[in-house]
Amino acid sequence: MSNNVIVEREKGLVELERRITELREASAAQPLDMSTEIAALEAKYQAILREFFGTLTPWQKVHMARHPARPTSLDYISRFDRFDELHGDRHYRDDPSIVGGFAFLRSRAVMVIGQQRGRDTRENLRRNFGMPAPEGYRKTSRLARLAARLKLPIVTFVDTKGADPGISSEEHAQSEAIATCLQTFATARVPIVAAIIGEGGSGGALALAIADRVLMLEHSTYSVASPEGCAAILWSDASKAEEAAARLKLTADDLRRFGVVDEIIAEPLGGAHRDAEAVVTRTLDAIDRSLTRLNAESPERLLDQRYQKYRRLGEWRAESLAPTGTAQ
C-alpha cells in the first residue's frame, strides 16, 4: 500500500500540518499574536489541498478508494445505533472478510452485510484483504434470505478488490456462491440499499450490490475488473493499469450517468478519511432516506422495479438486419 499515489501526496502535507500545529501551540503559549502567520500557512495548506485533491484522475480515485485510512464497512456499521454480528455459512467456515448481522439504523431494524478489509496488516491477513471466499458469499446469501424471511430491509457495504481467487475458492465453487448471492438479492422481497464505500471490484463486489438503490461515495470506484486485472487481460501488462483506469469509466460520476449508481455521497477535499465522521453520518442518512422511500412500496412493486432497473441497464444498437438466411 506504500505505493498508493494518494498516500504519497499526503506525505507532502505532513510537514505543513506539523508547522501549523507548532505555530498554534506557540501562539497559545506566548503573548505574541501569530494569527496572521497561521492564517497564511492555512491558506497555503488549503491551496495545496485543492491542488492535490481538487480534481482527481480515475487512477487517483482508484488509490483513494484503496487508501489504508479510508473508512471500512465496520466503520460505518459501528455507527449504526446497534449491531449484533451473525456468523458462518452453516456449512464450513465463518469468513471474516464478510461481516453481517442484525442492526438498528435510526431506530429501524435492518440486516447489514459488508465486505471487510483489514485496517492493518494483521487484520488484512485475517480478513483476506477483504476478498471473500465462497463461504463469505454463502454467509451473505444466508443472511439475506434470513432478512427476507423476517421482513427486514437489507443494507450492504461494498468494499473489495474482488472475490478471492485462490485454489480452495475454486474447489469450493466460487462461481456458484456468487451466482447464488446475485439470485438471492435479485429475488429478496425486502428493500435493499447498497453503498459502494471503497473499491468495487468485479463480480465479487456485484454479489453484494444488487439493490433497489445503489449509493456510491464520490471517490469510490466500481468496475468490471480492477485496472490491473483489465490491463493484464487486454494487454497482458498489469503495469498499464493507469491507462485501464482511465478507460474503464469507474468513477461515481460515470456510473451515475450510466444508471448503475443512483446517488453520489460527497466526500471532503482529500477523501473520506479526512472527515470520516461526517462521511459516515452522511452515508447513513442517505441510506435511511432511501429505506424510508422504499418501505412505502409493496414487495411486488419493489421486486418488479428492481427487475426493470437491471433489465434496462445497457445500451445497444437495434437495427433490423437483412436476414442472412431464413429460418424455417
Next chain:
Amino acid sequence: MSNNVIVEREKGLVELERRITELREASAAQPLDMSTEIAALEAKYQAILREFFGTLTPWQKVHMARHPARPTSLDYISRFDRFDELHGDRHYRDDPSIVGGFAFLRSRAVMVIGQQRGRDTRENLRRNFGMPAPEGYRKTSRLARLAARLKLPIVTFVDTKGADPGISSEEHAQSEAIATCLQTFATARVPIVAAIIGEGGSGGALALAIADRVLMLEHSTYSVASPEGCAAILWSDASKAEEAAARLKLTADDLRRFGVVDEIIAEPLGGAHRDAEAVVTRTLDAIDRSLTRLNAESPERLLDQRYQKYRRLGEWRAESLAPTGTAQ
C-alpha cells in the same frame, strides 16, 4: 462382514447345494434315473432353509439387512426403465455414498435418491460403506428441491448404518446437513415414497425416509441406533448388541405396528439376495402403486397428510397433573 450370522449359516448350505448340482449334472449325463435321490436332497435342503431362515430373530435380521449380497440401491435403480445420475452438492464434493438422479419408473418420470454401500471392499471404501457425509445429505436436499421445483415425485432407497461419524463430517456440519434434509422432505410439494431396503440406521437413515409412504423389506431393519451403538450408549458394551437388537423393535413387523412403516415387501426364504430379481420387481411395483395413489392428491392435501402422519407418531400418557405451582 465375515462374522455375519446369516453368511455363516449359508456356509452350511453350500456343501448341500454343491451335491445337488453334481447329482443333477450326473443325472443328465447318465442314463440312470436319480430323480428320487435329487428330490430327497432338495427336500432336505428346503427343510434346512426353513429351519435356518423360516423365523429370524431381530439379531439375525440385522445381519440379513447387512448381508453383503443383499440388493443395494443401485440394484433397484438399475431396474428402473431409465436412470441419469446427477452429481454433487454444488459446493464441495460429490459424495458417492449417495446416488441420485432423474429416472423413469414404469414410464413415470421421478427423482430417485438412494444410499449406496459398496458391493465389494473397494467399492465400500469409495462409498464409505454407505455412510453419507454432509455433502451427501446436501446433494440429497438439492435433488429433492429440484424435484419439487419440476414437480417430479421422489423415490428414496434407505440403506445405511448411519451418517458418517468422522472428523470432517463434524467440521462440515453434519447436523445441519441432516436437519436440512429432514426439512426439505417434510416440505417438498410432491409425492415421496421411501423404501427401507437394507439397514436403516438412525438419523442418517431418516434423512432420506420422511415420505408419504414408507415401504420396508421384510428382513430389513430400521432403528433409532445400530444395536452396537445402542449397547454402547446404554451399557458401554457394544458386545451386547444382540440384546439391544432384541429390545429395539427394529423389524418391519414392529415398525408396521407402530405406524412408522406403511407396507412390508415380502422376501423369499433366506432373504432378498436369494431372488433379487423378484424382490426388486416386487418393490418397484409397490412404489409404482404408491405413486399412482399419491399422484391423485393435491399438493396441499399431500403436505397436510404428511404433516399429520408424523404429527401423530408416538404415544404418551395424557393425564391432568395437579399443578405443582400456579403459573401467573
Next chain:
Amino acid sequence: MPVPEWLPGRRTKEAAQSNDAAMWSKCPKCGEVLYRRDLAANLFVCSRCGYHFRMGAYDRIVSIADGDFTEIGQDVLPSDPLGWSDKKTYPAKLKSDAERSGLSESVVCGFATIGGFPVALGVMDFHFRGGTMGQVTGERITLLLEEARRRKIPCVIFAASGGARMEEGMLALMQMAKTTAAVARFMEDGNFFLMVLTDPTTGGVSASFAFQADVIVAESKAMIGFAGRRVIEQTIRQRLPDQFQTAEFLLEKGAIDMVVDRRKLKETLVRLLEYTSPNRVILSEATPSEQSESKWSGVEGRVREQ
C-alpha cells in the same frame, strides 16, 4: 434473581438446595469450592474460571424469563411403547429421573416474556435421561411450535441433549421428523426461531430442530456435534483435540452464529428479539433485568408497545 411464586416445587433438588448456604459444589474445571447459593446467584457459572455448570430447566427459565411462565404440555407424560427393560425397567428409570430432577420429561415448554417480548419457550434438561428426545419431548416441542405459530410469536428453545432416546426406539427417532415438520411450518409463516445450544447438544436433537433455527447461539464451551466424541474416536482410532466440537470450534467452522457467556445470555436474547419484533424499537440502555421488571407484560401475546 428473585424466585417467582410458581417456581418452588418445580426445581431440581440440587437447585432447591441452593438456598441452603452451607451446601457447596466444586468447580470441575478449576477446583474452586463454590457455595450453592452464590453459584445459583451467578447463574451456575464458576465465579473464578467461568466454567458453565449444566443448568436445570426451571433454573434456566427463571434466569431468562421476566418472571412469568405458563407451562404447557405437562399433561403429556411418557409411556413405555417398547416394554423396555434392561437393568431396570424403562418406567423405573423414568421414575427415578423424575424424582432426581423434579421433571416429568426432558423438556419444559411454555409461554413467557423475555425483556417484555412474549415468546414460546422450550428448555431441555440434561438431568432427565441425559436430555434425550423421546415421544413426549417431541410432542411437547411440537405443541409449543404449533401454539407459537398460532400466536405469531417467536420461539426460543434451549437444547441440551444426548440425542434420541434408546428406550423408545424408532418412536423416539420419529420425533426428529415430527419436530422438523413443526419447525418448518412455524418458519414458513415468517416467524422467528431462535436456538440456544447448551452443553451438550448432539445426535437427534442437533440433527433436527436445533440446526434449523434462524439464529443459533451457543453457550461458551458447550459441546455440540452430531456424533458423540467416543463414537468418532472409535471410528478414527485416535484421540480428538480438546477444542473439537466446542461452541468456539463450531463458530469458526461457520456452523453457529455466536458464542455467548451465560451471564450475557438474557441480554443477548432480548437484543435479538428486538430486531425481529413486529414493533421494532430499541430498548433503553438499561440492563435486561431492570427492563424486564419494569416492563413485565402478561403472557397472552400482548405485544409490547412504546
Next chain:
Amino acid sequence: MPVPEWLPGRRTKEAAQSNDAAMWSKCPKCGEVLYRRDLAANLFVCSRCGYHFRMGAYDRIVSIADGDFTEIGQDVLPSDPLGWSDKKTYPAKLKSDAERSGLSESVVCGFATIGGFPVALGVMDFHFRGGTMGQVTGERITLLLEEARRRKIPCVIFAASGGARMEEGMLALMQMAKTTAAVARFMEDGNFFLMVLTDPTTGGVSASFAFQADVIVAESKAMIGFAGRRVIEQTIRQRLPDQFQTAEFLLEKGAIDMVVDRRKLKETLVRLLEYTSPNRVILSEATPSEQSESKWSGVEGRVREQ
C-alpha cells in the same frame, strides 16, 4: 449431419471451409492431422484422441437442434458505451471479430426443437471477443429467458466465455445482474433450466447464469472456473496441476452434475428434457439423430405428444 437451409452464410469461415476436403486442422493434443470435413462430421472432436475443438455457435446449433432454428435478438447489436480505444477502437474490434466469426455478438439465441422438444436455445461462441459477456450478450439471453418463460418451455444454454467484457466496463458487469434476475424469474415459474458448460467458461458468465441452472452438464475436459488460471497462479505463486478447473475436477468437487463427451451430448440433452417435459414419455431406444429426423416438429411451442 445434413446442413439446414438456413445455415449457409451464418457459420464461421473456418467451419464454412469444412466442405472443402483439402482443408485440414492439426489436433493440438495428439498432433493428428484431421481433414476439416471429417472433423466437422465428427462434431469437431479429434477422431484419434477425443480432443474437443472449440465449436462455432451455428455449428453447435446444427449439432444439437433437430434441424430447425428461429433466431431472436439479431437486431440487438453492440454499441460503444465507453468510447473505448486501445490499439484499436472497440468498434473496430467488433467488426473484425464479426468478420472472422460470422457472428454479430458472442451469443446466438433462438428457438429450436431438440429430440422433438421445443426449447429456448442460447449458444455462446468463444470466437467472438472470447465469448465475453457484453450488453448485447446479456440482452439477448434475457430476451430468450423472458420468451421461454412466456412459452413455458425449457431453456438450454451453452456457455463459452472468458467473463465480462472489459471494453463495455460496468455495463458489461451489470449483465450478470440482469441475466441472473431473468433466470430467477424463469425458474420461479417451475421451468427447467439446463446448462452446458464448454471450454472455457469463467468469470462473469460462470458466476451468474451458468451456475444457477437446475442441471449443469459439462463437456469433457472443458476448463471451468471463476478466476482464470493465470490469475490464480499469480496469486499463489506456483503452477497449478493440469487437472485443476477441468470438468472432471469439478465433477469430483460436486460443482456440476455430469461430464459428457460431445458425441453423446445431444442424446444426453434429449434424455434430460424427457424427464422434465410436461408430457413425460420415454422415447424409443432409437438414437437421437434418427429420432430428431423422424420426429421433427415446428418451432412454435407445439409440445410433442405420443
